[in-house]
Amino acid sequence: METKPHKFCPGCGHGIALRALGQAIDELGIQDRTVFGCDIGCSLLAWDFFNVDTVQTHHGRTTPVMTGIKRANPDLICIAYMGDGGGYAIGSQHLVNAAGRNEKITVILANNTQYAMTGGQMAPTTLPGQKTETTPYGRDVEWTGLPAQGPEMVAAIAPEGAYVARGTVSKVRQLQKMYVRALLNQIEGRGFSFVETLATCPTNWRTNAEKTWAFLEKQMPEYFRVGELKVPVTTEETLKSADSRRRPEVLRKASRRGEEE
């Protein structure tokens, strides 16, 4: 897919995540059978971003719409792209149930610790003490609980065959590898795949570049551990077979870039 400028704020994590996703789609050669669903929130700015079929859904309903498409036409690769609210608040029952049923879709959730599009309200992922429009004095853990541990929950519920990971836009090559593994999990028909993506929102965090990256790289990982949480046992074989299917120019690029992280 060609590149074009996006509509997100400068410094937005979505831009980095979507670029990594686009490259993963290219790497796997699935552009012509990908369906991309986006939720309400900043994710919806991506509705006409890619040259793939896209459906913008109601808030929290991207998971069931993609589930419905996949069940009706399993040949399509269905990606449900959403934010913390769409996955952990209004969409949580759909996430939990899709994971429990091992639906063969890929859910990618951008975690930037607040509801950005609507002006920065508390999200299930807001950090303790973090100030948002609905926690002007800082998130009170006694009153509202601790930040949601989404991938941990999904990994605990999802059956064998699911792929669950948490990546970060500060480690793009690792993130892209997670997206590739997640999509391969769907392509191979193994099960549910879920990648939470720690993402930046300097606009609502009201942070300069330095403080933005500090928040992402130092404070967020205190509550959100980056890494793979659940990997189906056959993934190594899958990756080898995937390597043999990677397009030659991608392999050349990868070897020029050197070792991945």
Added chain:
Amino acid sequence: MRVIRIVEAYVGEYASGKSEVAINRALELVRTGKPVTLVDLDLVEPCYTLRPIKKELMAQGIKVLAWETRGTVGFGETGNILRAEIPWALKRPGHIVFDVGYGVGGARTLELVAGIDREPSFQVLAVINTRRPMTGTVADIVEYVRNLAPVHGLINNTHLGDETPADAVQEGARTVSEAGRRLGIPVVATTVVAEVADSIGPVDCEHNPVRVLRRYMPRAFW
């Protein structure tokens, strides 16, 4: 061997006529002078059941083990909670007739009844209406009855409600009898309302006995 009492369970497809046949059987048995108990085992979404006509049947001398509809409010949406007296139905004297609701469990629903496996004369009868699409052909009936397991006898209750012509009943008799031959299960009777029974006679075209049905179930909604 002298049969001490009759213990029968009526099973079958949804809306096949199990309750109607069970009620009529209970009323027939009441005339023998022995006590008769009729048990409501409708567990899947009981709407046409014994509940609304419990009082009417009790007045005819049958002991009915079922909720009254009013008593099921608040017990969940449809109130298909098992009444405490039902698992012990076999402890009651006299004849026992079970009206077993449809469902994937089939005749295994009867495992809820204590002692059913030791009851000497226990019989499971499958009620079949060949005008119901799921049990319309010999093959469908054979597959369906095999899934109900165990079944000891078949009842041809083929009808089209108020517009039942006699030849529909006879066609049903032929289909059910052929299914019975393939299953190795006898056809016990053809059940039919009085007006149609007149034009068929005491036996149907396959020489199965014809039993006349009086309709109670149209009054039995929820």
Added chain:
Amino acid sequence: MTGLSESTSANRPAARAGSSATIPVPGEKRVFMTGNEVVAWAAIAARADIMYGYPITPQNEVMHYWTRLAPKFGKEFLQTEDELAAGFTTIGGVLAGKKAFTATAGPGNILMQEPASMAEMMRLPVVVVIMQRGGPSTATVIYSQQEVILTTFGGNGEGFRIVYSTSGLQELYDYTIKAFNTAWRYRFPVFVLADGYQAKMREPLTIYDPLARGMELVPPEQYVGRPGMPGVDRPPGHYRNTYNTEEELYEILQGHVQEYERVAPEIMEHESLETEDADLLIIAHGVVGRAAKQAVEQLREEGLKVGCFRPVTLRPLSAGALRDAVSRAKRILVVESAYGQLGKLVRDALCGLVVEMFSLYKPGVGVTPEEVVIRSKELIA
């Protein structure tokens, strides 16, 4: 290479069962069925591909029968976590180009209005069957006509949807088939509005293969996943339901308005009985319409000039025909198992006409022909 096609096709019931049957009823047959069951059989006859659903009384047998029949005819089913998901997965099904449907009732219908709004905005051909039960809230599982306003104008839109109200099992079969055709031909969400009585009642009807009767079955079309590389062989399908400015939204909605109004005359249906010279005109829908017709027959035998107008489509309502019938009458009597929901639709359609309007409102309770006769006699004196 282990492929997508291999692993997914093994999961398809049709492939497992080796089934090649597509037609449940080769020609026609006179049968004895229950309402929910009729819906499942009609959907198969309409060549529906997939049902998504969630359990709620009194429509559960739609799913019980669909799941029993599905493997024999290569159909699919997904039980979702709630009615929100049932509606949104149905949207997914139609986007993928399959004839998809769902069914619900009561509180589930309330949840269903959220996906219905999305379908309305994006003109998606979902089919939803409603078996009305007592309301509001949990109320009873039995019966009502209290979901009329919810089904015709639920959601945060203008009600650009089609609602059929059936009055018995033959209509339930006929209109479930028709619902798929209407949805895919006109691209508005279509509802089949029935009730708990129809869902559970047993009566004879004729089931048939619509193709054997020479009826057309409108084929579905893919919104996503069409062949070809998006951006190269074909434009990508970019679908949304959100707009940035009032003007954008207004333009889109104007398009909906024009199309809806253009096709409404083709879609609207009603039934009239003895309305040409009626002094008293009874207006009723669904099973109450059936009772009203019986009442009219009885009243006419007694020499009383009573007629009945039964809307079959509640959206779009046959307003012209209704106004016509009403203009000849002296009084009208709206009868329903609700407290004025049909009444509201009727008043809206009759705006400007002067006529005395009376009511027989029994929310959540069935109405017998006898009750209609008694009320009519009060009014015709």
